[in-house]
Amino acid sequence: MTKPSKSDLAYFVHPTADVSTEAVIGPGTRIWHQAQVRERACLGVHCIVGKGAYVDFDVSIGDNVKIQNGVYVYHGVTVEDGVFLGPGVILTNDKLPRAINPDGSLKSDADWEVSPILIRRGASIGAGVVILPGVTVGEFALVGAGAVVTCNVPAHGLAYGNPARVHGYVCCCGRPLHELENHQWKCEVCDEFYTF
Secondary structure, eight states, rough: OOOOOHHHSOOOTTTEEOOTTTTTEOTTOEEEEEEEEOOOOEEEETEEOOOTEEOOTOEOOOOOOOTTTTTOTOOOEEEOTTTTETTTOOEOOOOOSSBOOOTTTOOOOGGGOOOOEEOTHHHHHHHHEEEOOOOOEETTOOEEETTTOOBBBBBTEETTTTTTTEEEETTTTOOEEEETTTTTETTTTOOOOOOE
């Protein structure tokens, strides 16, 4: 058994990043320029948080997650292991956003209801995607760049457009699957078969 290196035991935070002392950061995670990680956010091991990314309070991020530049992950979001969030992805949390109450008073945290988002293991979310509250993106799904996701995406689903629709399925390797018969799908690169 090899002894873990010092870099495996620690995490890295760029001097310009703002990471709360109440956040939990896993070993080997790297947080880059001008990123912000709020109170009680929990990031797993070997994650990458890109320049200008925002991770809100109480957000849960799994292991080996790549959060690219300018991504916003708001309160109520859970991101499982091995997820890719492309540049400029926005994961929202409020289905009925308002700045004020009907009486004109400024809304507080107590005046709104979080609708959680769940991004399942191995899913990839392309650049500029907006995911609306209450959505689950399934394991190893692939959401194409610029999509607006308003409803759930199944495991291995290939979704794109505005609003996003499922246009097929993808392999764990990310390549499109080819439909055979009897709900069977095959990856021409990996020779893997799937049933949906």
